[in-house]
Amino acid sequence: AQSVAQPEDQVNVAEGNPLTVKCTYSVSGNPYLFWYVQYPNRGLQFLLKYITGDNLVKGSYGFEAEFNKSQTSFHLKKPSALVSDSALYFCAVRVSLAYSGAGSYQLTFGKGTKLSVIP
Amino acid sequence: DTGVSQDPRHKITKRGQNVTFRCDPISEHNRLYWYRQTLGQGPEFLTYFQNEAQLEKSRLLSDRFSAERPKGSFSTLEIQRTEQGDSAMYLCASSSLDPTGSNEQFFGPGTRLTVL
Numbered sequence: 001a002q003s004v005a006q007p008e009d010q011v012n013v014a015e016g017n018p019l020t021v022k023c024t025y026s027v028s029g030n031p032y033l034f035w036y037v038q039y040p041n042r043g044l045q046f047l048l049k050y051i052t053g054d055n056l057v058k059g060s061y062g063f064e065a066e067f068n069k070s071q072t073s074f075h076l077k078k079p080s081a082l083v084s085d086s087a088l089y090f091c092a093v094r095v096s097l098a099y100s101g102a103g104s105y106q107l108t109f110g111k112g113t114k115l116s117v118i119p
Numbered sequence: 120d121t122g123v124s125q126d127p128r129h130k131i132t133k134r135g136q137n138v139t140f141r142c143d144p145i146s147e148h149n150r151l152y153w154y155r156q157t158l159g160q161g162p163e164f165l166t167y168f169q170n171e172a173q174l175e176k177s178r179l180l181s182d183r184f185s186a187e188r189p190k191g192s193f194s195t196l197e198i199q200r201t202e203q204g205d206s207a208m209y210l211c212a213s214s215s216l217d218p219t220g221s222n223e224q225f226f227g228p229g230t231r232l233t234v235l
Binding site (some may be wrong): 004019032034036041042043044045046049090093094105106107108109110111112 | 123125150152159160161162163164167174175176190199210212216219221224225226227228229
């Protein structure tokens, strides 16, 4: 079974400060990891993903995330927060095809972290 | 707009009624997914299609739920004899076919179901 934990329900950060939204995962085999953002009354928007290779991945809107295999973490980061970054952020995981064999494509999501950037 | 679209955006129904939702994926995407999201939770996987074939179903998909994708394009999700516990946001997503299976899923705006 695969699972994702987002230990913080809410993160508050001042505009211009760096932000981190935490995510840890559990999966049998090699993970594919994703971050999505959800604005009110809108669907989830893809931010970035880790598949393989460089542990630091860069995504949309200046966000980046660092994959740490030993800590089974995939924290989302941004050097300087904007008020417009305020939203709900979801981390998601699935097992790589090479491991799952039969090709399970379902994503398992965390409960989400509400990010509030204070002007 | 070439994104994933869902219809209706909102549905209010009485307990015991049947409801049907439609999803139109991004046109070139072979894979289509349904998820359910309740308040304060992340999306939970329900089912997935590759073209017209339904390849995975979650145990969350009780026998009151049925999904189809008859021509490999749009999909419908039907809930029969709705219960108050079915109240949720129903999300549809699509992705392109790739051998590694690493492509991201693109989500629609969702259909919010309220069962009275």
